[in-house]
Structure formats: C-alpha cells, structure tokens
Amino acid sequence: MKHQPLTHTPLENSRVLIRLFLFMVALFVVLFAGSALAAPATTAAPASLNVAAVELAVPTAVLVGDPDLGDAPDSTNHFGVVMEAYPGTQAHFPTVFDQTTGSPPGPKHLNRPLHYHLGPNISSEREADIGGDMDGINNIVPSANNPNNDNFDDSITSPGAFPHCQLRTITYNVTVIAGGTSTAYFNLYLDWNRNGQWGDTPLCPNGSFAPEWAVQNQLVTFPGPGSYTITSPVFTTFNQNPQQQMWLRAILSDAPATTNNGSGPLNGYQFGETEDYRLPGIIPTVPPTPVGHDGHD
Numbered sequence: 001m002k003h004q005p006l007t008h009t010p011l012e013n014s015r016v017l018i019r020l021f022l023f024m025v026a027l028f029v030v031l032f033a034g035s036a037l038a039a040p041a042t043t044a045a046p047a048s049l050n051v052a053a054v055e056l057a058v059p060t061a062v063l064v065g066d067p068d069l070g071d072a073p074d075s076t077n078h079f080g081v082v083m084e085a086y087p088g089t090q091a092h093f094p095t096v097f098d099q100t101t102g103s104p105p106g107p108k109h110l111n112r113p114l115h116y117h118l119g120p121n122i123s124s125e126r127e128a129d130i131g132g133d134m135d136g137i138n139n140i141v142p143s144a145n146n147p148n149n150d151n152f153d154d155s156i157t158s159p160g161a162f163p164h165c166q167l168r169t170i171t172y173n174v175t176v177i178a179g180g181t182s183t184a185y186f187n188l189y190l191d192w193n194r195n196g197q198w199g200d201t202p203l204c205p206n207g208s209f210a211p212e213w214a215v216q217n218q219l220v221t222f223p224g225p226g227s228y229t230i231t232s233p234v235f236t237t238f239n240q241n242p243q244q245q246m247w248l249r250a251i252l253s254d255a256p257a258t259t260n261n262g263s264g265p266l267n268g269y270q271f272g273e274t275e276d277y278r279l280p281g282i283i284p285t286v287p288p289t290p291v292g293h294d295g296h297d
C-alpha cells in the first residue's frame with residue numbers, strides 16, 4: 001500500500017492554532033499565579049533583618065532628627081527667672097542652649113540622624129525651656145521652679161551611695177542605633193558641695209582632690225549596633241552631707257567636653273544625649289531601738 005503523506009486540511013490547521021492559543025493562555029496563567037504566590041516569600045525571606053531589629057530595640061517614640069538637652073535647673077533661661085538647685089540655693093547649671101539668655105550654653109545634641117544615646121531610650125526637645133518637646137512638658141519650667149522633666153534619663157539605673165572621699169566607679173548603659181565602629185566620649189559631673197554648680201574641686205582630708213568633673217572624656221568604642229554596659233574610670237568622691245540631694249550630669253557625645261562646668265559647645269554636639277539626675281539624699285539608717293523585756297518571761 002502506497003504511503004500517503006501527512007497533510008492537514010484548513011479545518012485541522014485552525015484546530016491546531018486554537019490548541020496552541022489555549023496552551024499559551026494556560027502557560028501564562030500558571031506563570032502569573034506562580035509569581036503572585038512567590039511574592040510573600042520574597043518579603044519574608046530576610047529573617048535575619050527581623051532578628052536584628054528586635055535585638056536593637058530601637059525606641060519607636062523618638063523623633064528622629066530632633067535634638068536632646070539636659071533638665072537641670074538653670075537661672076539663665078528665656079524667662080529671666082531664678083531657679084533653685086536645692087531649697088535656698090540658686091541654680092547655675094548650664095542647661096539652656098540659647099546663649100542670648102546667658103553663657104555658657106547647655107549641651108545640645110543635634111542627633112541628625114540619631115546614632116547613639118544613653119540608656120535604652122531618649123526623648124527629644126528643641127530647647128530646654130521653650131518650644132516643642134515630645135514629653136509634652138519642657139525639660140525645665142523656670143516660672144514654676146520646676147526642673148527634671150525630661151523622660152528617659154535611664155542610663156544610670158543604680159547610682160548607689162557616694163561615701164565621703166572614697167574611690168569608686170559608676171556603671172552606665174549605652175544604645176547604639178546603627179553604623180559600623182563608632183567612638184564617643186562620656187563625661188560625669190557631680191555637685192559634691194551642693195552650691196548649685198559643677199566645676200568645683202573640693203579637697204579631701206587625706207589631701208586628694210575630688211573634682212566635680214569626675215569623669216573627664218572617657219573614650220568608648222562601639223563595634224556596631226547594640227546595647228552596651230560600661231564602667232567609668234575610678235574617681236574620688238566628696239560627700240560631706242550625703243543626706244542632701246545632689247545634681248548629677250552624664251553626657252555621651254561625639255566630641256570631647258572642654259569645660260569643667262557641664263556646658264556644651266557653641267554649635268552643639270552632633271550625636272549623643274545629656275541626662276541630668278537629681279539624686280535623693282541618703283537617709284541615714286538608725287539602728288533599731290532594742291526592745292526591753294517586760295518582765296513577764
């Protein structure tokens with residue numbers, strides 16, 4: 001039997017074209033559906049990023065790009081009102097940045113962007129006594145003689161006692177937000193003699209000086225983002241009246257401090273935070289009065 005060559009009628013050709021068209025449609029649907037299903041997997045893939053974000057514990061309430069200032073009382077303020085450091089003692093702490101109110105300027109950290117700060121959190125404000133403040137109240141309110149209103153003074157959680165004329169250190173926490181290796185300077189001021197200013201250098205009976213600028217430009221290096229606990233260098237205390245309150249200032253900044261009174265540079269620091277603490281006086285513990293026998297035993 002003679003072999004007949006394969007040929008297609010016009011009808012058969014149109015069927016082939018229809019099948020080919022349907023195959024292409026099916027292939028397109030499969031590809032489209034596949035890409036749609038793959039999309040969530042793409043966004044969920046870098047799980048390590050989520051882990052890093054949790055580890056950082058970056059504060060969400062921070063107004064990134066806004067400055068930070070201290071909240072110790074300052075009598076050179078925008079209201080021209082004298083503030084008290086302690087009852088009956090005028091405050092001379094440099095906290096207000098605006099130098100038209102009087103020098104020296106208080107430390108101001110621009111934090112654009114926020115790079116590192118003291119403790120787990122930070123709150124921002126435009127100025128110490130006027131303008132916007134994310135806490136809803138200015139750091140100091142001179143008209144009400146009301147300082148110490150800045151939230152998140154949280155780097156020194158247990159200052160402890162400062163026995164008179166002893167050697168000791170202090171431990172503080174730092175949070176680094178981003179970037180590679182970075183360096184910062186830590187400074188600590190304590191109003192040992194309670195005269196409403198930092199910068200004095202009282203003398204201990206043993207002949208050693210106790211500068212109120214207790215920690216002077218401790219250089220600290222951070223290998224990367226994270227939370228760090230740091231111990232200060234040893235300093236000499238001076239605390240004749242431990243039952244009295246005492247103002248303490250801690251500064252973390254990108255540039256070294258240059259004055260002994262707790263002030264900052266004329267143009268501010270680029271990064272960091274200033275935390276001011278009004279430490280409560282230590283109430284001396286009174287030995288319990290011995291309970292006498294009542295004679296009925």
Ligand SMILES: [Ca+2]
Pocket residue numbers: 117118119120121122123152153154155273275
């Ligand atoms: Ca803080």
Ligand SMILES: [Ca+2]
Pocket residue numbers: 068069122123124125150151
């Ligand atoms: Ca603040």
Ligand SMILES: [Ca+2]
Pocket residue numbers: 071072148149150153275276277278
């Ligand atoms: Ca404070």
Ligand SMILES: [Ca+2]
Pocket residue numbers: 190191192193194195196197198199200212
């Ligand atoms: Ca002093």
